[in-house]
Amino acid sequence: MSSVLSASPVIEILRCADCGQLDPGPRELCASCYSPRMEPVTVDGDGVLVSWTLVRRPPTRFQADGPYAVAVVDLDCGVRLTGRLASVPFEEAEAPPLGARMRVCGGSAGIALFAPADAGR
Amino acid sequence: MRPVFVAGIGSSAFGRHPETSIEALAIRAADAAIRESGLDRGDVGALYLGNFVAGPLLGQEVLAGLVADGLGLPQIPCTKVEGACASGGIAFRHAYLAVATGMCDMALAVGAEKMTHADTAAVTSALNCAMDFRSDGVSGLTFPGLFGLAWRLYEQRYGATRDDISAVVRKNKGNGLRNPLAQMGAELSVEEIGNARLICDPLRLYDCCPASDGAAAVLLVAGDRLRDVIPQPVQVLASAQARGSARIAGHPDLCTFEATVAAAQGAYAQAGITADEVSCVELHDCFSIAEIIDAEDLGLMPRGAGAAYAAEGRTAVDGDRPINASGGLLAKGHPVGATGLGQIYESVLQLRGAHPNQVKGAKVALTHNLGGTGVACTVNILRATDA
Structure with missing residues (x-):
């Protein structure tokens, strides 16, 4: 697991080629200048945990994943991202506190997985 | 814009109606509204129907036309509107606009689910259709x-505690117990609420509104038709709608919905009143925490005070800020497309002085209907007329 954690903790988002505005995407027009030139860019997957919740009863299309913990993380580049916690905290005490430093540690199907930044080091 | 009045209301009980079709629920509620008004259904000039998930859950669309046909309405424009859980509120606003602008003198708003x-x-899964599936x-x-x-x-x-937020559940479930239309009224202890099974941490069972069947309808008329109206009319002082972001990243904060703030500001300005002049509120408590956030967004109390207001009884029927005397979505139920019109139904009863949980001296009522992740919101303000 630690090898996964150390392997390129980055995340792909969108950047406006005209004004530089970042966006979690997808977005057709820049939210700031309405330019259609939104281009993929790679940013550091480090940030701060804003909140999390444990989805115990998933909708049909996510049934196989459940239960899973959805997390909102503010990346250091200023973009707010909705992803999941890599480790599901069934007890409150197992969860990172709000405000904890987080780092992306993988993901699939467009879902970024986050773990506390000091984990696995 | 000319003054618009509620001439008649109708509603099914919210809850389980396994033997009744969605069309029958809607037609009965709308027929009751028309009959109560004393007006001729042949004069209805437009119908707007709020519904959200009849497509995925029932495989039935074109409900506006089907319901109008069942009611025996003329060949008028009949339109289904969708804005997730705010669909009913949006239907009401369109009916209001049809009369206010002079497009017609009578318009029917119906919500059903x-x-x-x-x-x-x-x-x-069906409700999740209101999520932005690209983000x-x-x-x-x-x-x-x-x-x-x-x-x-x-x-x-x-610093709000579990028990503070449970006060919202206790109040709404208790109010629901005395509302004959409510699905899940109950007398619950703080312990029962706090120990119920987890649904979506930290939300537990009683923090979440139930799934429901139901329909509600409101007949709106222009002032010059009032002489023929049987019930005491209620005036629509304001009907505002605003959009917000569909994405978490697009909201300024997780603890506010900018669509509610904008719709409330629009409605207060349109009505020419402040939040202090509102006698009673029916707001979108799809979850216990939602009532607190909504009440703060509506300017009914300062930020961070919502849980304390509930715990201190200030939002009770006899409090200084009565909220969800009907039981709200938590206890009355949430047939999503009908909810916004159910709120109008409850508010009209309050302003007629005929509500089972009557707020003493209610003169001005506010309804708040929120859709999706705050992507759509309607706020309506109603005022009693002198009998």
């Missing part, structure tokens, strides 16, 4: 999840 025949996963929806976020996220941040920021 049927959900209880489907299993929880299917209902969650947050990808993560598997659900609506309980959205409010679980908000709760955790809210409790950390403002």
Whole structure:
């Protein structure tokens, strides 16, 4: 697991080629200048945990994943991202506190997985 | 814009109606509204129907035309509107605009939904159609999840406790017990609420509104038709609608919905009143924490005070800020497309002085209907007329 954690903790988002505005995407027009030139860019997957919740009863299309913990993380580049916690905290005490430093540690199907930044080091 | 009045209301009980079709629920509610008004159905000039999930859960669309046909209405424009859980509120606003602008003298707003025949996963999936599936929806976020996220941040920021938030549940479930249209009234202890099974941490069972079947309808008329109206009319002082972001990243904060703030500001300005002049409120408590966030967004109390207001009884029927005397979505139920019109129904009863949980001296009522992740919101303000 630690090898996964150390392997390129980055995340792909969108950047406006005209004004530089970042966006979690997808977005057709820049939210700031309405330019259609939104281009993929790679940013550091480090940030701060804003909140999390444990989805115990998933909708049909996510049934196989459940239960899973959805997390909102503010990346250091200023973009707010909705992803999941890599480790599901069934007890409150197992969860990172709000405000904890987080780092992306993988993901699939467009879902970024986050773990506390000091984990696995 | 000319003055618009509520001439008649109708509603089914909210709850389980396994033997009744969605069309029958809607037609009965709308027929009751027309009959109560004393007006001729041949004069109805437009129908707007709020519905959200009849497509995925029932495989039935074109409900506006089907319901108008069942009611025996003329060949008028009949339109279904959709804005997730705010669909009913949006239908009301369109009917209001049709009369206010002079397009017609009488317009019918109907809301209907049927959900209880489907299993929880299917209902969650259908409701999740209101998620933005290119952004947050990808993560598997659900609506309980959205409010679980908000709760955790809210409790950390403002120091609200589980028991504080349970006060909202106790109040609304208790109010529901005395509302004959309510699905799930109950006398619950703080312990029962706080120990119920977890649904979406920290949300527990009683923090979440049930899935419901139901329909509600409101007949709106121009002032010059009032002489023929039988019930005491109620004036629509304001009907405002605003959009907000569909994505978490687009909201300024997890503990506020900018669509509510904008719609409320619009409605207060249109009505020429402040929040202090509102006698009673029916707001969108899809979850216990939602009532607190909504009440603060509506300017009914300062930020961070919502839980304390509930715990101190200030939002009770006899409090200084009565909220959800009907039992709200938590106890009355949430047939999503009907909810916004159910709120109008309850408010009209308050302003007629005929509500089972009557707020003493109610003169001005406010309704708040929120859709999706705050992507659509309507706020309406109604005023009693002198009998």
